[in-house]
Amino acid sequence: MRPCRLALLVLYVLYASAAEDQCPNTSSAPEPEAEELSANPRVVRFTKLLTNDECDQLIDLGTPRLQRSEMGSFEHAPTSDADAPAIQRTSSSILFDRHTDADEPLLHHLRARLAHLAGQPLSLAEPLQLTRYSPGDFYGLHLDASDEVPRVATVLVYLSDDVEGGETCFPRIGTAGRMRPLAKLAAAGMLASELAKGSQYCESDRAVLRVSPRKGDGLLFFPFVDGAPDHDAVHGGCAVRRGVKWVAQLWFTLGLDAGG
Ligand SMILES: O=C(O)CCC(=O)C(=O)O
Secondary structure (H helix, E strand, O other), X not given: OOHHHHHHHHHHHHHHHHHHHHOOOOOOOOOOEEEEEEEOOEEEEEEOOOOHHXXXXXXXXXXXXXXXXXXXXXXXXXXXXXXXXXXXXXXXXXXXXXXXXXXXXXXXXXXXXXXXXXXXOHHHEOOOEEEEEOOOOOEEEEOOOOOOOOEEEEEEEEOOOOOEEOOEEEOOOOOOOOOOOHHHXXXXXXXXXXXXOHHHHHOOOOOOEEEOOOOOOEEEEOOEEOXXXXXXXXXXXXXXEEOOEEEEEEEEEOOHHHHO
């Protein structure tokens, strides 16, 4: 194992043991129903994680400041590796600012709630992101984490209903034994061409995990496991065919607490 991975692993073990204490449930909202959609990689769906009002308020708060979505994390420019240009993202987003938006009660409350559900300390949470997909918009297959951006957990919350298409697609789930390991393709420099096949996994006759947007529901998964990106957690957002899909994303990233 490379020294930086070992260091990250040690960091992770240390923080994970403390995490339970650091993410108390500060909300009076009832715990949403949780359903494990996949054990490995682990993907959990929460039903009615946010209320309709919370979804609508978040959209209202972010809409005036939407811009073309970018790749990468809020601290690192487009992401992980030389494969990044092959990935496409056509939506609009706002990354709520940690300082400007710090006093916004809705954001404060939602971040704490999502951290609790993810079992992660709030100190590892990036700023909350809000994203809008209009008809035709999509997010190609990608890994949320890299060695430089060790995102240990992702929470996605769907904020709108009445959308056709727009499923969150995990092409490595449901295809066990039928696909070459993505990590090996990455090592062979073939990650970009594999990720570019994204849209074919959105077709309805393919038996991969696809989660349809349902207002208020959330997904939790873990892009960085045991000190390395988990290639099996690769995912993307299928093109929206009708309606407007809104999601909120919160990533939990190792080292944020140390770096500020
Ligand atoms: O929109 C989706 O369903 C997926 C979004 C996503 O993968 C992301 O923001 O990292």
